[in-house]
Amino acid sequence: MHEDVLKVQDVSRIYSTDGLKVNALRSVSLSIKGSEFTAIAGPSGSGKTTLLNIMSGLDTPTSGSVMLGGKPINTMKGSELSDFRRDHIGFIFQSYNLIPVLSVKENIEYIMLLQGIGEGERRTRVASILKQVGIEGMEDRLPRQLSGGQQQRVAVARAMVSNPDIILADEPTANLDSATGASLLDMMRELNEARGMTFVFSTHDTMIMDRARRLVILKDGKVAKDEVRK
Amino acid sequence: MKLLMKLAWRNVLRNKRRTVLSGIAVGITLASLIFIDGIYIGMFDSMIRTATDSFLGQGQIHAAGFRDTFDVEKVINNSRDVMKSLGSEDLLTGFSERTVSTAMLSSAAGVNSVLLYGIDPEKERGMSMVDEAIREGEYLAPEDLGRIVIGSKAAETLEVETGDRLVITMAQAGTGELSQDMLRVAGIFHMGIREIDGGIAFVNIEKSRELLALGQEAHEIAVKFKNINDAGNRLLPIWKKYSQAGNEALGWRDLIPQLDGVMEMADLSTIITSSMVFCIVAVIIIHTLFMSLYERMFEFGVLRAIGTRPVSMSLIIFFEAASLSFFSILFGLGLGYIVMQIFSVYGINYTGIEFAGVTITELIYPVMTIRQFTFFPALVFVFSLVAAVYPAVFAARLTPAKAMQRSM
Numbered sequence: 349m350h351e352d353v354l355k356v357q358d359v360s361r362i363y364s365t366d367g368l369k370v371n372a373l374r375s376v377s378l379s380i381k382g383s384e385f386t387a388i389a390g391p392s393g394s395g396k397t398t399l400l401n402i403m404s405g406l407d408t409p410t411s412g413s414v415m416l417g418g419k420p421i422n423t424m425k426g427s428e429l430s431d432f433r434r435d436h437i438g439f440i441f442q443s444y445n446l447i448p449v450l451s452v453k454e455n456i457e458y459i460m461l462l463q464g465i466g467e468g469e470r471r472t473r474v475a476s477i478l479k480q481v482g483i484e485g486m487e488d489r490l491p492r493q494l495s496g497g498q499q500q501r502v503a504v505a506r507a508m509v510s511n512p513d514i515i516l517a518d519e520p521t522a523n524l525d526s527a528t529g530a531s532l533l534d535m536m537r538e539l540n541e542a543r544g545m546t547f548v549f550s551t552h553d554t555m556i557m558d559r560a561r562r563l564v565i566l567k568d569g570k571v572a573k574d575e576v577r578k
Numbered sequence: 579m580k581l582l583m584k585l586a587w588r589n590v591l592r593n594k595r596r597t598v599l600s601g602i603a604v605g606i607t608l609a610s611l612i613f614i615d616g617i618y619i620g621m622f623d624s625m626i627r628t629a630t631d632s633f634l635g636q637g638q639i640h641a642a643g644f645r646d647t648f649d650v651e652k653v654i655n656n657s658r659d660v661m662k663s664l665g666s667e668d669l670l671t672g673f674s675e676r677t678v679s680t681a682m683l684s685s686a687a688g689v690n691s692v693l694l695y696g697i698d699p700e701k702e703r704g705m706s707m708v709d710e711a712i713r714e715g716e717y718l719a720p721e722d723l724g725r726i727v728i729g730s731k732a733a734e735t736l737e738v739e740t741g742d743r744l745v746i747t748m749a750q751a752g753t754g755e756l757s758q759d760m761l762r763v764a765g766i767f768h769m770g771i772r773e774i775d776g777g778i779a780f781v782n783i784e785k786s787r788e789l790l791a792l793g794q795e796a797h798e799i800a801v802k803f804k805n806i807n808d809a810g811n812r813l814l815p816i817w818k819k820y821s822q823a824g825n826e827a828l829g830w831r832d833l834i835p836q837l838d839g840v841m842e843m844a845d846l847s848t849i850i851t852s853s854m855v856f857c858i859v860a861v862i863i864i865h866t867l868f869m870s871l872y873e874r875m876f877e878f879g880v881l882r883a884i885g886t887r888p889v890s891m892s893l894i895i896f897f898e899a900a901s902l903s904f905f906s907i908l909f910g911l912g913l914g915y916i917v918m919q920i921f922s923v924y925g926i927n928y929t930g931i932e933f934a935g936v937t938i939t940e941l942i943y944p945v946m947t948i949r950q951f952t953f954f955p956a957l958v959f960v961f962s963l964v965a966a967v968y969p970a971v972f973a974a975r976l977t978p979a980k981a982m983q984r985s986m
Contacts, residue, residue, distance in 0.1 A: 406883055407979040427887045434885020441982070445880045449588035461581045462885050506884070 352415075353513050353546050354380040354403055359412030361398050361569075372398040373409070374569040380514065383544040385537060387551055387560035394566040397518065400550040404437050404516050405429050417513050434462050438507030440517035444499040446491040452478075452502050453487035459510045477505040481535060497528035504536060514546040521553050533559050582890055586897030589870065600866040601906040607855045607862075608910030608958050612951070613917050614851055616944030617926065618844050622837075623945060625936045626806065629837060630830050632769050632939075633695075633706040633778070635674075635800025636809035637817075638833060639664075642826045644797060648693075650679045650751045653795035655824040660799060669816060671804045674701035675796035677786040681748040683728070683779060687737035692728070692779040694748065696786025705800050708767055708780060715740030715765035723785045725764035731776030733766045740765060746781075750791040757789045770930070771937045837936055852957070859958055860965035863899055867969040870898065878973060879981025888974035895973050899966030900959070907955045914951075918944050 361373040373395045380386055380403075388396045401407035402414055405421040414422045417436055424432055446455045453474055460470045478484050481501040483494075491499050500520060507515050517536075521529030537559055540547055549556050557563055565573035590597050630636045639660060641652040654660060657675065664673045677696035682689055699718040703709050708727065709717040718727055726744060728736070738744060740763050747758045761781065769775055787793065803809045809829045820827035831838040871878065882891065925941030932938075 401979045404883070406977075406982075427889065430882065430885050430887045433883065439880075439883050441880065445876065447585070447877065447881070449585065449592055454584075458581070459884055462887075462890075 351382060352379045353382045353384075353417065354378075354548070355415040356399070356403060357413045357415070359399075359402055359409040359414065361395070361402060361407070362410045371569050373402070375412070376566075376569070376571055377412075378564065378571065378574070380546060380548055382513075382546055383540065384562055385540045385547050385560055386562040386564060387549045387556045388564045388566060389550075389552055389557055390566035390572070391552070395569040396550040396566050398569075399566065400516055400518055400548070403548065404439065405433055434459055435510070436513045438510070438512040438515035440500070440503050440507050440515060440520045442519040442522045444491065444496065444503050444523070446499055446502055446506070448491050451488050451490055452483065452494070455491070455502055456487075456505050456509050459506065463510060473509050477509045480508075480539060481505045495528075496524050497532060500524060500528075500532055501535070504532070504539075508539065508543075508545060512545075514548060517547060517549045519551055519553070520549065521551070521555060526555065529553070530555055579893070582893050583897050586894050587901050589874070589894070590898050590901045593870065593873075596866060596869065597902060597905075600862055600902060601909055603862045604859050604903065604906035604958065604962070605909030605913055607858050608907060608954060609914035609917060611852060611855045611954050612910070612914035613921070613944060615848060615950050615954070616918050616946060617921075617942060618848060619945040619947065621928070621938070621942045622841055622844065623806075624938060624940055624942055625837060625933065626810070626830060628771075628939050629834050629936045630806070630809065631707050632711070632771065633708060633774060634830065634833060635705055636803050636806060637801040637827060637829045639799040639801070639820050639825055639827045640797060642821075642824055644678075648678060648680065650677075650749070650790055650792070650797070653751075653792065653797055654799060657796050657799070658794070660820065660825065663820075664799065664801065667816065669803055669805075669808055669814070671802050672701065672704040673799055673801040674698050674705040675783065676798040676800060677783055677790060677792060677795075678797040679748055679786065679790055681746050681779070683726075683732065683736060684745040684747065685736040685738050685742065688735055690732045690735045690776075692732060692777055694746070694786060695778060695780050696783035696790075697780050698783050702780075705802055707769065711767040711769045712765040713768045715763065717765055718780065718782055720782070722764060723782050723788075724761055725781075726761040727765045727767060727780040728763060729775035729778060730766055730768040731772060732779065733763070735776065738763050746789070748789055750789070752791065757791070759785070759789060761785075770939045834936070840933065852954075856957065856961040859961050863902065863962045863965040864968060866902060867895055867899060867966060868972075871895070871969055871973060875976075875981050878976055879978045882976055882981065883978040891973040891976065892970035895970035896963060896966050899962050899970075903959050903962030906962075907958055910958070911951060911955060915946075918946050922946070 356376055356378040359373055359376045363370045363372055376399060388399060390396050398407065402409050405424065408422055413420055421432060450458065456474050456477060457470050478487060481504050483498055483501050486494065521532060524532065533555055536547060539545055561577050563575045564571060639654060641654050644652040661675060664670060675698060679694050681692055681694035683692055699720050713730060718725060742763050743760055744763060745758060745760055747756055750757050808814055810831050812829060812831060817827045817829065878891065921944050925943045928938045928942050929940065
């Protein structure tokens, strides 16, 4: 039985815009266990992006707490929070968001460089991850020289290379055609199975929902359904 | 650190057109600053040279108070000892004693009041430009006691030419008795300075001493320094040394206080110009960095999200400012050097313009100094970094979620 990697406890998030208060999340509680492959789905405005932001420490809840690896990230600030994200969370964004001026290899190495990992170790890890995500031989290319699917594979490699506790992916297939998206998801699923890495997706893509072992449906800022599949 | 520098450098090169345009703008401001400073130095060097070399001398020794009244009885105390002592001064390249008195010149056509200088013709050759300014006739010879050199304006008023006779009338020292003599015009000089060309005349010092009944005394000793900068240095002990026993020794700063005042004003004006230039540099740098920052807002959000510390975000901005500034400075130095070289060959023609009581008589050539190519670029660099503080703080304070509003 895996332990909780991430625990969201009674989290609410209220945004104030032009004097109007919007309840993006209402007392959401959720636990993610190690090695889970979870999809958080729901219609637009249901709060899934807000929840993912709060789970990753990119946003702070109005109330409630978020524990990642047993540590409360909602109270962390500045460099402490940056370092924590760097060491414990991998991010995959909707539109790849690789650093355009860095090569594939440099993009993947970026987090390891921030962590102060030596060159030899970096080289080994980069070679290994490139092989795992199926983009060997492209390490010296710039992101603009890759297809969307290839760029997203680099993003997956960047997210995984530092062995984070959890990988949070926001609509990772949104900008990909269905075949490329399916291939990417299959690859992530294989990595999840092979390496036991925890994935949480925010999505409304049925391909992700179909492949997820756990499906959390948000509606109006609340958990409407939380289903574990076999 | 190396990674952040690499990232910053590549970001600077990312939008080449913007970088080049900003670099050119900053470079031009630096080149302007170098050129303006060079022109100021060149102009004031020329003005000091014109003012001191034409006749004044770089420094003068008188009896205290003589310059206030031009009283012919106020002769230099112990002038023989002073002259002997000046002969052993290492800083000096020459000196010459003079008598100074008002005199009336009369011709058949008119009269003209002048300040009559009795000079040692040979020593005066190295002191002033009187000999070089002779346009008609010739300069005085040492044994020439019966001749006079007058300015072009005075010659015009008196309607005389070389060889014509003039009657000179002046009051003797002590008794105030009038003394007169008839002198032939040896030469007519033209310095291009109205007051000098119309109001000064030269005779042999032996003749003026005879007319003034001064014996071997003198009213003024003009001195010339090996280095003109020494003449402007009030702190040199030489001034104190000769400002004793009722005498006063003054450098050109005190002899032409209006020029010194204008130079001080020019220094202030350089500071104001520099400040404005640095403000322009700051605005260009801030604008460029913010343009670049806003363009990459999402990317900055990603960098923060994946673990880049706030301080590292600031460092990226500082490195970008430093890179931009570095190449702008290289361009500015190159441009400044080329412009200075061009104008140091062709000069700028301000001749005839009177400024601070000195008429500019030669082309102005900008002067290159080490300061222009070290201190100014260093200031531009520092200002660029100071200008980067605001965007750097902005980048450091970016919250990933807000920066990436399009996504997570």
